[in-house]
Each structure stands twice: as structure tokens, then as C-alpha cells.
Amino acid sequence: MAKKKIVLAYSGGLDTSVAIRWLADQGYDVVAVGLDVGEGKDLEFVKDKALQVGAVQSYTVDAKKEFAEEFVLPAMQAHTLYEQKYPLVSALSRPLISKKLVEIAEQTNADAVAHGCTGKGNDQVRFEVSIQALNPDLEVLAPVREWGWSRDEEIDYAKKNEIPIPIDLDNPYSVDQNLWGRSNECGALEDPWATPPTGAYELTAPLEETPDEPDMVEIEFQQGKPVALNGTSYELDDLILKLNELAGKHGVGRIDHVENRMVGIKSREVYECPGAMTLITAHKELEDLTLPKEVAHFKPTIEKKLSEVIYDGLWFSQIRDGLEAFLKETQQNVTGLVRVKLFKGHAIVEGRKSDLSLYNEKLATYSTDDEFNHQSAVGFINLWGLPTKVHSMVNKKGVNV
Amino acid sequence: MAKKKIVLAYSGGLDTSVAIRWLADQGYDVVAVGLDVGEGKDLEFVKDKALQVGAVQSYTVDAKKEFAEEFVLPAMQAHTLYEQKYPLVSALSRPLISKKLVEIAEQTNADAVAHGCTGKGNDQVRFEVSIQALNPDLEVLAPVREWGWSRDEEIDYAKKNEIPIPIDLDNPYSVDQNLWGRSNECGALEDPWATPPTGAYELTAPLEETPDEPDMVEIEFQQGKPVALNGTSYELDDLILKLNELAGKHGVGRIDHVENRMVGIKSREVYECPGAMTLITAHKELEDLTLPKEVAHFKPTIEKKLSEVIYDGLWFSQIRDGLEAFLKETQQNVTGLVRVKLFKGHAIVEGRKSDLSLYNEKLATYSTDDEFNHQSAVGFINLWGLPTKVHSMVNKKGVNV
Amino acid sequence: MAKKKIVLAYSGGLDTSVAIRWLADQGYDVVAVGLDVGEGKDLEFVKDKALQVGAVQSYTVDAKKEFAEEFVLPAMQAHTLYEQKYPLVSALSRPLISKKLVEIAEQTNADAVAHGCTGKGNDQVRFEVSIQALNPDLEVLAPVREWGWSRDEEIDYAKKNEIPIPIDLDNPYSVDQNLWGRSNECGALEDPWATPPTGAYELTAPLEETPDEPDMVEIEFQQGKPVALNGTSYELDDLILKLNELAGKHGVGRIDHVENRMVGIKSREVYECPGAMTLITAHKELEDLTLPKEVAHFKPTIEKKLSEVIYDGLWFSQIRDGLEAFLKETQQNVTGLVRVKLFKGHAIVEGRKSDLSLYNEKLATYSTDDEFNHQSAVGFINLWGLPTKVHSMVNKKGVNV
């Protein structure tokens, strides 16, 4: 009988290296897949290591551009911040990684797909729901969740099986990173009264060490998409990486969040999202100029729902299609320039302009002369306040008579 | 026949001074009312000036405590930010001022009430709807909107009637201030591409001039209400004024907002809300620790609606009562301490703790052992992902068969 | 100097006939436009009468198909019921009529457009906002609102100007009708305690006179669009008219509604919407079978907003585009057959089926065997209930310690 084949999301770290061997022990041919979604991974190293520890095949995918265009862009346009704080860093990459795993599983006629998550986090849900959505016939395994080993047991197993032990094994941080930012959980954060340790941060300078001179950036948007910085065009992934660097230098985008996980517990995590927070801020300001009031006031309902849908692992679902269709309609006029001052942890929008601005001096003047006569305001107030007035009259009557 | 009596909200400035005389010309006995809602007004000066320019009676009211307790507190607990930016500074004081005007109108048997707003802004709506809500039998006049004079015509009238002309008549800024912040419109802001002039700000230091050492503040909340700073108890109005000073020194709370007014146009305004933004930030963090997920995820819907209700002048309405009743239920467990670092324009929450925290290490450990076994997560994912899986199976079938 | 030209929405009734003459008196060349949106108007009669009473040109438009496809269909798919009751009969036709008026105004180089509404209703708002949205350069006039005559004054004017007086002048009802239903205001309805008079209804039989045998109708939907009745294909406008007849015979679709108008007052109106209510009911049932839970639970938020947007005259606005884009995504799988029993005022869905059903026996069985083992439910409940459990533990602790 032919051996079963399984496609594993492979990071090159200890957990997934051990998983390759463990899955092989269970009788699988393991196909490893290493992806770069903007964290700057050495894909060649990852590819070789997978084979070395026991994979039968090893794929690598540079998914940065697809990640930027298909996943990050709508999230930026929707200002998706889970619980008004977390820009969905890992939540955005999980569906993309799932998609690549399924594609390779289908190409290689694999029977199953595996990920390296434990049983306490959100990512296991995101992987498994995404994979089922894309191909419900694929089995999904979660070796780390299944074996349930302690750290020591895992290291023992690694040593017995000649799997290289990383030199930074004592690193207390559990990090995930991509174009859109970097997340970090660690023991020191478990006390929400404790200040995050300086070592928890990597993409952003501490405020105390930021430059005393600001950098000014002019960000150009075309229909809601950032296309240029200070007049130079960039592809989206490069633009974000560039902004991560620029804004990170000024300490922009540190987030310290006690959040409600899908699995019913609160956890505390630290995020660094310099490019993400700069772009979201700038984009919102351009919308303030170009969206009609009705759209500006309803879009947050869509944004909040989309944030939760993405956080909750439902990227590949009809609800996301619907929310994005709404979003797309809103972006048609979000074209213009935003001037941002990067300074001391802030991305301060100092100016915004657009040929499609719904605010401009000429219109304002037009409005003064033509619309804002005494009578318009009086008439408006009469009818706007009428339900309140009637309510007041009736209740007075009700009380007194 | 007895003359009609009118109660006028009197600021001491040119517009309302001229209004006293203009109303007298229309045949009214004018009762002036000067209020302090935290802007630090010289009430004695205002009282005397009203009589000097023609009022028959002059009242003053120190409304700071009532403003803090009844108006600012629920807004802070609801994190009300109109269009996610503006903390409703003037929108909060208008209903309180209206209430005081109506009270004095009823005490003095007045026939009418007047305010000094023009026909282009939001405040005229807020005053008139509030007054109608509180006493629909009172007539409301808006002299400045009615006379429709240019600046020069107004000054001519003032000179003819011996009304003192302010020495800062060339001041380009139109400012409103109270405990909760300071708003500023001016000609220089009319181009949304222009950086706001430094003179537009008063409560907050420019980032470039903020101290190089942070201040740490521990804010204590009892059931959602801030009651102490660094261990010292304060009444709410004093606590806010203290924080305005402390956080203002560090440049916290500058807001530059292109907003959608009620009357159908976009305007740009600059706000300074050092205390407000510090308290809202700290309070949100304590809620992150103490609110159950379901409440944390629904409360923003209430917050957004309350922001719009207040902005739109509907303070005295049943909808606000309902929203505040929801809000009050959520605050019962928002008790604890938040440590805030005031530095370079930021109010950074570095730690938060509460006896009613829904996150703590002991519970986390409890959870690990008891709840987060392999099977709970697997079972959860199976059922959570089931609609997506079924949808995927059906649509595959639909496509292929 | 050339006379100004104005395009008037012309019904053939007294008000708009008088308006033609009145506008001519004001110096306009009047272009009359008569439209049929499904009320079964005699367009030739209307065309001739307009010329007879003084129009310089007279256009007629059969807009039934465009009305059905572009306006009624999305409203049906969104189950738009203003205040959960009113299917937006007139609110849907106003933007279409405005569009036709603007098209003809542009073709004829007219300077202005006019409608026959008074100052108390919603339709004046819908016309004027729609016209401004489509061509902000056109002036809009509302002669009936402007002249402000009593009924007697209007008749005097008509007699003097040889405008024919309708023979049913004593008709107490004020009716508007189109494909999607019939609305009726009248004096007898002004007391909300009074039973609507039998004469208020025309499209629907009284329950007491409906047949004692039901009619069964199988309605076929393709991607959310009704395409056939009992196996016979229909164009949408014909299908609706056919259902109005069938369901009207059984008394389906009477609605008696005390509603909140845009202009600040409550009014009571009576609607008859036999086809509309049958289609909305059937379509909802097919969605219950074919929409994933997440979509089914969020769509009502879109539906409610769309209802208000349409009621409030904002059809031609970006917010409607966005809401419809969401809607369109949801309709892709709403394909199938619904069996409706029309009987005694009810449109009872007795069966529904779809090749894309997310409920079917095979899947249910599959689910039983595969998913619904003991452990999945237990695991799900453990995590679902965890926030509640932790909250309970903490608060107990809080109370007792």
C-alpha cells in the first residue's frame, strides 16, 4: 500500500522540524513548504533543512506580493484593528499560507495538510478553517497539539532523532512576523501590570532613542491603494517594507494589547506595526476628505465586522466576499496625497489633498453664499428637532393632565 | 403691556454683547447668563459686563462639577469619539448650558431663550433641540444668525451703541473651551493641506518642546470613574484639570480633524484634549482587562451611536437614556489601576491591574491544565468551522455535478 | 430673451395639471413627463391632457421593466421593510422618476425640473436629492409646495384657467401605486385607533371574501432573482404583476403602518403589497437554506441600512452602491424553488429546495457520523462558555474576598 502524503507548513524552527520527523514516524511522506510573507526568511536554508530532517520534498514560496495585494491591502483600506488595537498581523498571513499548502497538496496529490500550532491559540483555528474552506477533502493534522510534549520531552526527541537544536533555545519570546508587522508573546508579558521588556521589540526604536528631527513622507493613494512615497512609485510590498523601516526608526506602531482570543481566554501580546499604523492613519485621513458622510458613518460597521471575520479565521468565506465588495465601492474616490510627519512615535497627518475632495475652499465659499442662508438652518432645525419637541410636549402633557 | 423677557447665554465676547443690545432693541428685557464649564472664565467680569452693555439681570453659574459628573463621565466611559477622532468637547457642553438657560428662564418667568451661534455650525442645532426638549413652550432666538451682519457691520453697531470692542479683534481663531478640551477653527485651517499654525494650540506643548523625561501617572478607577492620580483622590473636575496640565505639558491630545458637520458640510478643526485622551486611553485598557468578550465586542456599537447622538444635539432624548443605561451596566467591574507614561505626545499604558481582572496568571494556569486539552480545541474547531466546510462541500458539488 | 424651460413630472391629476399652468404663468415653457411604473396608467391620455392644459411638449415613458430590474429587484433581495413593515413602494419609484426627468431635461436643454409634492411628505426630499445627485446644475421647483393654496383656492384657479376638474374630486384617498404595491393616506386613517375603511383597499381582497381553496405557487429563483412561476418563465415586471393578482385575490399583503417620516412627524398609512410580500417571504426562505450562518446573521444589518437609505431619498449615493455590492455577493447561491401556499391572507412557504442547499439529509447524516461525536460538542462548549465561567469565578472571588 502506498504511503500517505502530507504537506507541512515549515518554518525551519524546532517545532516544525520535529514535526517532520514525528509525521514520518506516523507513516507519512512529508512535503515541507517554507514561505516568506515579508519576514525576510532565508528560504534556501529552510528548504535544505527540511530535507535534512526528513522531508521527502521541500518547496519554498516567496508570497510577499500576493500577501500585500490580496490580503494586506483590503485590511488597510478597512482599517481593520481587532478590538480597536491589533492590525491582524498573523491573522492575515494564515489564510494565505493555508492557500499555498492546499495548492501544493493538490499538485502533489497529498492526502493531508499539517501546521505547527498548539491547542491554545488562534492560529490553529485559522489554518484549519481555511484549509477546509479551500478543500474539504484534505485531512488536517496538528502534530504539536497532538503530541502534547513538554519542552524537555521535545528536545529529547529532537536529540534522539538528530534534529538540530537551535542555539537561541533560551529565547523567551514567541514571535511571528510578516510585512504587516511583528507579534510577540512571552512570559514577561503574562503580568499585565508589567512594562514590556525592551527585548520584546525589534522593528521599532524606543521613544528615548528616536531621532530629534522628524521625517516627512508624502504618501500617494490611487483608489485607496498606496502607490508612491515622496513621489517615488513602489510596488505595495516594497512600499510597506520601506515604511516599516522609516516609521520604525521613529518608534511608530508599538501596540500592547490584552486581547480576547477566539478560544475563550484573554492573552496579552505586543505588536510592532510601523508601516501598518502609518498607512492606516494616512488612509483614514484621505477618506475623511473624500468619503460622503453617509459612507464615512457606515463604513466602521463593515470595518469592525471584517476585523472579527479575519481574526476568527473566516477569510475564505462568503461573508468576507460581501464585506470586501462594500469596501471596494468606497475606495473609488480615495485618491490623493497625504503628508505625514514621522516623529517621536507619531505618524502625524499634517495635510491631505485630493482632486476628489468633498472639502475645498471653493465649495465652502459656494456653500456660504448659496446654501447657508438663515432659512436653511432654521428649517433644518425645525424638522430635525421635531420628534424631540413632540416627545417633550406629550410627556409634559402626560405628567400634568 | 409687559415687555417680553429673554435669557441669553452670555460669554462676555463681542457677539453676545452686541446681542444683548440688539435684543433690547427688539423690545426684550435681557437676562444674561455666564457659565464656567472649565475654561477658567472670570465670571465676575462677565457678570458686570452684561449689565454694562444692557442686560436687566446677570447670572453666573459655575457648572464645572455638574459638567464633569453628568456629561463628561459617561462620554469618557463610552470613549465617544465622533468619526473616531473628536472627543465631543463643545457638543458635551451645549446641553448643559441649555439646561441652565432653561432653569433660569423658568425661575425668571422668561418667554424666550437666546444663543449666540451663527447659521453654519453644529451648536445652533444642539442649543435649540436641547431647549425644546427641556421646555417646548420657550421660544428660541439666535440673534447672530438673524441679523446676518458682516464683521464690519457688527463693529459699527457696537461702536454706535458703546459696546466695548475687544482688543484682540484681529485674533484669527474661533475658540471654544471647557474641561474636556479646546476646539479651534480658523482661516489658516481652511486649506486641509496646510499644517496647523503653532498659534492654534494653547493647552498642549509642541512635541519639539516637550520634556525629555516622562511623567508616570497611576490612574485609579472605581466602577469606571477616575477617582485618584498617583494615590491622591480628586473630584472629577479637578482630576481632569490636573491631567490637562500634566498631559498637556507632554503634548498629549492634539487632534486635527476634517469632519462631517450636521448641517451637511465638511469642516476642519483642531482640538486639544490632553486629559480627555489620557483618560479615554487608560479607561479602555482597564476595560480590556475586566470586560467579558461579548461586552467588549458589542460596546463599540453603543459607543458609536452615543457619539453621534451627542454630536447631533440629542442629549436630552430617550435614545441617550437607553444608551447610558447599557453603559452603566458595563462599568460595574471597571475598577482598578492603570499606569500611564506621559511622554512625547503619548499616553502609553504600560500596566493595568484589577481585582476583577478576567486575565490573571492563576486563571491562565488553571485554564491550561483544565480547559486547554487537545480535545476542547479540536471540538471547538470542528463545530466552528462546520458551516464553512459544508458550504465548501456543497459548492464544490454544485460546480462539478 | 429665451424663456426658461422646465420639465415636470406629470400624473394627469389636478395638482400637476394646475402646476403646468402655474409654471407657464411664472414664464416657463413646460415639458410634461408621464411615466408608468406599473400602476397601469393610460399614457396616451396623460400625454394629450398635458398638452391640452398648457405644456409645450409632452413625453411618456413606460419604465416598468427598468423599475423592476434596477430598483425593485435589489429591494426584494434585501427584504427592505422600513421600520420592519413598509416595503418602500413610493420610495423606490421616486429615484427612477427623477432619473427620467433629468434625462429628458438634458435632452431638451431644460433649466429646471419640477415635481408635484407638498411640503409635509417624504417624496419632496426623495425627488430633490435624487435630481441634485444626478445633475446638480438643474434647478428644482415644487409648485404645489410653493403656492400653498387651499383645495378651494386650487379649484378656483383651475376653473379660471379651464383646467378640467376630476369627477372623483371628493375621493378622500391620496393614493400612489406601482409594481411593488399601493400606498394610501386618508382622513379616516388619521385616528390610529380607527379600523381602516374597506374603501382604502383595492389590490387585495378582504379576508372575509377570499377563496376557501388555496392556490399553490412554485417560485423559481436564479441567483436571487425570481424567474418563473409554476414552471412558466416571466420577465420580472410581469411576474410581479401576476403575483399581485394571484396573491391579492387571497388577501395577501395588507399593511397598516404608523411610521416615522423623514420630516419629523409620525403618519399612518395603509399599504397593499401582495406580490412584494409573497416574493420577500419566499426569497427569505430560500436564503435560510442557502446562506452560510455568518452571512445570514450580518445581512440584516445591511438590509436595515439599505431600507433607511432608500426611504431617506439617498438612492443615488455611494452608500447605496456599497450596500448593493454586499448584497450582490450574497445572492450567488440563492438559486432554487420555493413552494408557497396563498391562502387567507398568508403566503405560507411549505417547502424550499436548492441544489446549493446547505441543509440536506445527506449532509445531516454525514454530520452525525463524522462531526457530532461527543467530544466535539464538549470541546466547543468548554471554550464557548469559558469567558462566562471565568467571569463567574472572578466575580465570586470579588464578592467574597
Next chain:
Amino acid sequence: MAKKKIVLAYSGGLDTSVAIRWLADQGYDVVAVGLDVGEGKDLEFVKDKALQVGAVQSYTVDAKKEFAEEFVLPAMQAHTLYEQKYPLVSALSRPLISKKLVEIAEQTNADAVAHGCTGKGNDQVRFEVSIQALNPDLEVLAPVREWGWSRDEEIDYAKKNEIPIPIDLDNPYSVDQNLWGRSNECGALEDPWATPPTGAYELTAPLEETPDEPDMVEIEFQQGKPVALNGTSYELDDLILKLNELAGKHGVGRIDHVENRMVGIKSREVYECPGAMTLITAHKELEDLTLPKEVAHFKPTIEKKLSEVIYDGLWFSQIRDGLEAFLKETQQNVTGLVRVKLFKGHAIVEGRKSDLSLYNEKLATYSTDDEFNHQSAVGFINLWGLPTKVHSMVNKKGVNV
């Protein structure tokens, strides 16, 4: 060692009778609790049978009044209809039953609580989350879910243990009933294309057999609570039972629903809720008369959330407290009389009146004279339409230039 004690929700049927014996086999002392929540159960019979099949103690509770006042009333005031259809019959009783179980567990020093649900439905979730919310120290068992027997295995076990086998064992229906209605699942319903069998219904007459004369009922509400029928006062539970009878005779309240369960599958159920649907309809109509527009337009958001919270088993949670606090504020003026015609499956509201009505002829007349002058409407439309007009002007400019 002392035996462990468990409190079991006992219906008197086969499943929970077998559960008593099975729990005893596991070493528990079983305390049976029989409840009447309006289904008209013979509590004495249930009490005796529990002891007969092996319980060590047997309690009965008549919980009708508490159920009506504390659970049904807010649901009625919020018009809670899950997915716009299901009035939450069983979902409302589960938290009350859980509360009684926990009370008796605390009185009897029990260690655990048990319910008779299987692993596929919603009720297991509602019981377990409610019990954990009320006393997180109690263990919860679900014997039927745990043993996982087929029907035949269960009957074998019953026979071996001398547990009486019900005579209606072939009854294909699985029914739950209380004051607020009756739910029914059965095999025949599993095909959503099939018409529900007549035997599925018990509380409501088929339309074909309803009287040819209507009954008229005048329902009096005091602050949102129904207190009298046709002038006769009733306690709430009696009023609902009376209406179940009256409206049931006329066939009111049949609901056929394909619904999304919590556990990820769609199911089809048939409900009969004659009293519930009559009261919800009448109450909504009185609200249409007495709620201000802003409240009427926001309350559905609260209603929808409350429906989902109750359906999802979160009755005992802070989110429900908050939603009910909002709800309570809205009911203060919902006082008046509603005239309902019960006829041919309809509860038709023909009239409604209230001393606190926001609609009445006097006000309407007042409004006509005072408010609805030409200028108010014109001014209102100018400002209401201004954003649309500006958007149109800008986009035209954008396109042409």
C-alpha cells in the same frame, strides 16, 4: 467515603428516567427536579416516577410566574425572533431551569448537575453555560450525550432496569413546550421541501378549520407589560395561556423555520407560538405610536443582539444585563391599548391608542400650522441633500476636467 450527589433536570420521559438509573450506576445519589414552565405538566406524577426509577430525592417546581415575569417579558418587549422567525421558546426556559437546578444543588450540597440533552442540539450549550455562570464549582454531566446509545440499546437498558417504557414510544415527534410556545422536530421535517405533517401541530388549529368569525381582543399594556385582555386584568402567565388558547383557535403563530444552530448545522423545526406572536405584534404597534424615531430605529440593533445572546445560551452574562437595561428605558412610555383581530391565522392590529402617543390629530394639526411651512421643508432638504450635491459636483468635475 460519602457518595457524590447530582441534581438532574427530570421530565418524566424515557431519556431522563434512564439517566437516573445510569447516574446511580455511576455511583451518584440522584436528586430529580421536575419543573413546570407552562407546558401543563403533571408534577405529582413526575415527582413519584423519579423516586420509583431510583432518585433519592425528588423536587418539583412550578416556575410559570417567574418564567413569565423574568424571562418571557423582556423577550416580548425586545421582539426577540432568532433569524427574524423563532421566538426563542426553549432558549428562554433553559436558563430558568438551570437556575432552579443550581439552587437545589446548593440547598442539597450536591457536587454536580445533569441535563438530558444529546450532543447535536443547542440546549446542551445553554444548560452548561448557564450552570457555569451561576456556580462554576458545580460539575455538569450530560448522561444521554455520554452513553451514546442507539434507541434500541436505550430500551434494552430500560427493560433490564425495570424502567417503564412510554406507550407512545413510536411517536415520531420530539417536542418541547412552555408558556411561550411549542417546538417540534421530527423525521418528516428533515426534507425541507416536505409540507409539515398535520400531526406536528397541537396548539394551533389548521387554517382550514379556524372559525369564520374573528375574535377581537383589546390588549392593555402598562410600561411595555401586557396587563389586561378586553378589560380584565391577568397575571402575565395567565394572560399568555389565555392568549395561547384564543389565538391558537384561530391558527395564529405557526412557524416553519430552517435555522442555523449554534453547533454549526442547519436544522428545520416547527414552532407554534399563538400567544407570543400576538403579543409581539401588538406590542410593536404600540411602540410605533409611542417611541421617538431615534429609539425606534436603534432598538432593532439591541433586539437582534439580545435574540442571539439568548439563543446562544448567554442569558446569565453581563451582555444581557446591558441589553436589558437599554430595553427597560425604552418601555417607560409603552402604555396604551391595542385592538387585535384574531382571524384566519392572523393577529391583525386594527387600532392602537395611548395617552403618551407621539402621533395624534391635535399634534398633527399643530404641526401643520406651525412647523410645516414651506421654508422648513426647503431648508431641511437643502442641508440634508448637501453632501450628495457636493459629491455630485465634485465627481462631475473629476470626470470632465
